[in-house]
Amino acid sequence: MVFLKWVSFILFVLGQCVPTLPSDSSFSSNGLSQIPSKFLNFAKKPELFDWMVGIRRKIHENPELGFEEFETNKLIRAELDKLGINYRYPVATTGVVGYVGTGKPPFVAIRADMDALAMQEMVDWEHKSKIPGKMHACGHDAHVAMLLGAAKILKEYQKELQGTVVLVFQPAEEEGGGAEKVLEAEALEDVDAIFGLHVEPRLPAGEVFSRPGPILAGGGYFEALISGKGGHAAIPQRSIDPILAASNVILSLQHIVSREADPLDSQVVTVSKFQGGGAFNVIPDSVTVGGTFRAFTKETVMQLRQRIDEVITGQAAVQRCNASVNFPESFPPTINHEVLHEHFHKVAGEMLGIHKVKDMKPTMGSEDFSFFQEEIPGYFFFLGMQNQTFGQLQPEHSPHFQINEDVLPLGSALHASLAATYLFEFQSQLHLQQGNFHDEL
Numbered sequence: 001m002v003f004l005k006w007v008s009f010i011l012f013v014l015g016q017c018v019p020t021l022p023s024d025s026s027f028s029s030n031g032l033s034q035i036p037s038k039f040l041n042f043a044k045k046p047e048l049f050d051w052m053v054g055i056r057r058k059i060h061e062n063p064e065l066g067f068e069e070f071e072t073n074k075l076i077r078a079e080l081d082k083l084g085i086n087y088r089y090p091v092a093t094t095g096v097v098g099y100v101g102t103g104k105p106p107f108v109a110i111r112a113d114m115d116a117l118a119m120q121e122m123v124d125w126e127h128k129s130k131i132p133g134k135m136h137a138c139g140h141d142a143h144v145a146m147l148l149g150a151a152k153i154l155k156e157y158q159k160e161l162q163g164t165v166v167l168v169f170q171p172a173e174e175e176g177g178g179a180e181k182v183l184e185a186e187a188l189e190d191v192d193a194i195f196g197l198h199v200e201p202r203l204p205a206g207e208v209f210s211r212p213g214p215i216l217a218g219g220g221y222f223e224a225l226i227s228g229k230g231g232h233a234a235i236p237q238r239s240i241d242p243i244l245a246a247s248n249v250i251l252s253l254q255h256i257v258s259r260e261a262d263p264l265d266s267q268v269v270t271v272s273k274f275q276g277g278g279a280f281n282v283i284p285d286s287v288t289v290g291g292t293f294r295a296f297t298k299e300t301v302m303q304l305r306q307r308i309d310e311v312i313t314g315q316a317a318v319q320r321c322n323a324s325v326n327f328p329e330s331f332p333p334t335i336n337h338e339v340l341h342e343h344f345h346k347v348a349g350e351m352l353g354i355h356k357v358k359d360m361k362p363t364m365g366s367e368d369f370s371f372f373q374e375e376i377p378g379y380f381f382f383l384g385m386q387n388q389t390f391g392q393l394q395p396e397h398s399p400h401f402q403i404n405e406d407v408l409p410l411g412s413a414l415h416a417s418l419a420a421t422y423l424f425e426f427q428s429q430l431h432l433q434q435g436n437f438h439d440e441l
């Protein structure tokens with residue numbers, strides 16, 4: 001906790017002061033503000049661009065689900081080996097954590113998720129998924145390619161880094177809480193700040209979107225088994241009907257948000273699963289209902305969870321049924337650190353032009369990046385992909401999802417710039433503070 005307070009202090013100072021550069025840096029001759037454009041130019045070189053595109057397509061052809069990303073991490077490790085970048089493996093079963101820079105503090109992390117989804121790709125193209133029923137439909141293949149691109153940029157400028165950049169290739173973002181497992185593996189113990197990005201097909205290419213504070217909701221999943229007594233559908237008095245009970249449960253769950261939540265506080269309860277019965281003339285023994293709930297504070301998430309439990313068991317009892325409720329997964333809201341927002345705004349603004357750095361409204365979707373932010377000051381942002389060539393791209397998790405590969409250099413340069421400039425600013429503020437302490441002595 002003392003360490004976290006110290007980090008908070010540094011972040012506070014970062015937010016208050018205009019940093020000065022250490023004089024021995026070769027970046028300093030051009031100024032810190034040159035890093036983003038320098039890195040972007042490097043990332044746009046045809047050889048680096050083609051290399052990233054190749055990696056992305058290879059991963060796209062061979063999608064792997066959470067904690068099964070064995071071929072993906074093999075590819076990542078092979079590329080890190082070629083770059084001469086040290087890494088730790090395995091982390092959280094299939095994760096890889098690489099290190100570029102001095103090997104000493106400060107440490108700043110940049111993260112990519114690696115997992116695909118259990119769905120069939122419907123886009124017919126040369127590099128379509130070769131695995132039936134599995135697809136990279138959330139862009140995590142592009143995230144890995146961009147983080148490897150950042151690794152290449154940072155390796156090129158390694159001598160000028162004022163600390164260590166930690167490259168986090170994280171498994172199982174979609175399901176299974178990969179981020180939590182990476183933390184449990186103590187892979188990010190000394191990290192002072194962490195950055196993550198997500199491609200966004202519905203926003204314009206060349207622009208980035210984020211906000212300070214809550215940006216994505218927290219929440220969880222629930223599943224309930226509602227048990228009655230099966231029997232002949234024409235003789236209902238001899239049965240206890242779980243379908244009627246489940247129907248009342250679903251209606252009552254809808255009243256939690258509409259009647260109990262502050263209308264100004266965004267919350268969601270959705271029943272997305274209803275399984276029960278298989279014949280016209282049979283009342284089944286049991287029914288399964290399940291779904292998700294979302295909110296923007298941890299307290300509200302816990303409150304929703306408690307009410308969902310109470311409503312399901314209470315409403316099932318009204319119809320003489322029993323209910324058992326499970327909550328297989330829950331996740332905190334994604335809350336961006338205020339000072340890191342300033343850092344992001346400055347770095348992205350210098351790279352893209354300040355008019356391309358947009359504030360966005362929070363959305364009810366979720367990201368397991370939020371687990372990192374519970375332990376480490378963190379910042380998450382979206383990278384637009386939409387342009388004239390592609391027209392209207394399909395949203396994430398659509399079987400028609402596509403990546404605009406033109407944005408790969410942008411993502412990799414942003415990753416690398418956010419990390420490299422963070423290290424510079426951290427160090428220069430440290431020097432300033434040490435200087436101040438000496439004055440006082």
Ligand SMILES: [Zn+2]
Pocket residue numbers: 137138174396397
């Ligand atoms: Zn997803």
Ligand SMILES: [Zn+2]
Pocket residue numbers: 138139140173198
């Ligand atoms: Zn995703």
